[in-house]
Amino acid sequence: MQLQLITFVLIILHCMDYTGCQQHNSPRHRQHKSISGVSSECQHPGCLTCSVFNGCLSCKPRYFMHLERIGMKQIGVCMNSCPQGFYGTRSPERNTCTKCKSECDSCFNKNFCTQCRAGFYLHLGKCQENCPEGLVRSDTKKECVSRCPAECESCVNSETCTRCRSGLYQLSGRCHHVCPDDYEPNDKLMECTLQVHCEVGEWSEWSPCSRSGRTCGFKRGQETRTRQVLQYPSPFGKPCPEISEIKECLVKRRKCPGGRRKNERREHRNRNNRKDKEIQEGRRERKKEKEQERERDTGDQEDSDNRNKTEHRHRRGHDTQPVSPEDSLVQ
Structure with missing residues (x-):
């Protein structure tokens, strides 16, 4: 009805600007002359007819007519689907976008909300301020959900x-x-x-080139460097990298200073050690011989004592032997 009224007003204005309104309004002339401000060749997508002042007046098939408010003015727009907060209705005359209920942020139709505005919670297509018994409000989902999630x-x-x-x-x-x-x-x-990942410190300086703990007296040796573990990893964290490195090196001084004197001192110490060892072994041998001699002396004394005891027993047995009657008569 509103669009028809706009069209009628435009026709009246057109007739006031030109004489012979009756002639121009004849059915035959309307077939060849369009109304001022109304065009059948619209630049707006989806528009079938449009107006410079009011936008789309009618839409192509399958498009929805949506009225956008700009201040106090409404502009017709033809859309493939209605914007959020509106739902589409189709009719043989035209397809239109209708606003959802005030508590709905989006809806499928006037009785079924799909998303609620702030402060309302969706349950079975309805937006409610309070959830039914047994359900609680979810601020993230804006829905009424079970008190505890399933997990x-x-x-x-x-x-x-x-x-x-x-x-x-x-x-x-x-x-x-x-x-x-x-x-x-x-x-x-x-x-x-x-997860905790391994962390290590900076590398130390390379050690002097050495071999078997010595830094001279050889041609090739090894240098080493290390770094400290600052943070050990958790079971699934990134493991620690290598904390020590070794590389081959060439010694600068192959001969050790004072090497002959060191060898002489070493030989002297070895000789002294051998002498001390021989003295200790001699002492042990003499001590062992004395112990063996003492054991032999003790054994001989025990044998002598045993022989004396045996002779004494024999002597006592002979003195105490009883006298026969024949011996007494002879006496």
Whole structure:
């Protein structure tokens, strides 16, 4: 009705600007002359007819007519689908975009919301300020959800778990089958803990070229350098790199200064050590011989004592032998 009224006003204005309005309004003339300000060749996509002042007046098939408000003025726009906050309705005359209910941010039709505005929570296509019994509000989803998520054993609300079900790992109030990137499972605490990667310090200076603990008296040796571990890794963290390196080297001075004197002193010490060793062995041998001699003397004394005891027993036995009657008569 509004579009028809706009068209009628434009026709009247056109007739006031030109004489012979009756002639121009004849059916035959309308077939060849378009109304001022109205064009059948619109530049707006989707428009079938349009106006310079009011935008699209009618849309091509399958397009929706949407009125956009610019201040106190409304402009017609033809769209493939209605914008958020509107839903499309089709009719044989034209397709239009109709505004959703005030509590709906988007909707499928006037009775079914798909997303709610702030302060409202979606449940079965309705936007409500309070959720039904047994459900709690989810501020992130803007929906009424179960009190605890399915993976929670216990929870503070629909988004914060305090204990996960068996086999799940907890992280920031959520339960995970597999820990996110940069985290690793802790089977003892059943939590996702942050991975710790190995950290090492700077390399030390290369050591002097040496061989068997000496820095001279040879041609080829080795140099080494090390670095300290500043942070040991967690079980799934990045392992430590090498903390020591060895490379071959050539010694600058192949002959050690004072080498002959050192050898003489070494030989002197060896001779003294041999002498000391021989003296100690001699002492041990003499001590061993004395012990053996003492043992022999002790054994001889024991044998002499035993012989004396035996003779004494024999002597006593002979003196105490009884006298026969014949011997007494002879006497």
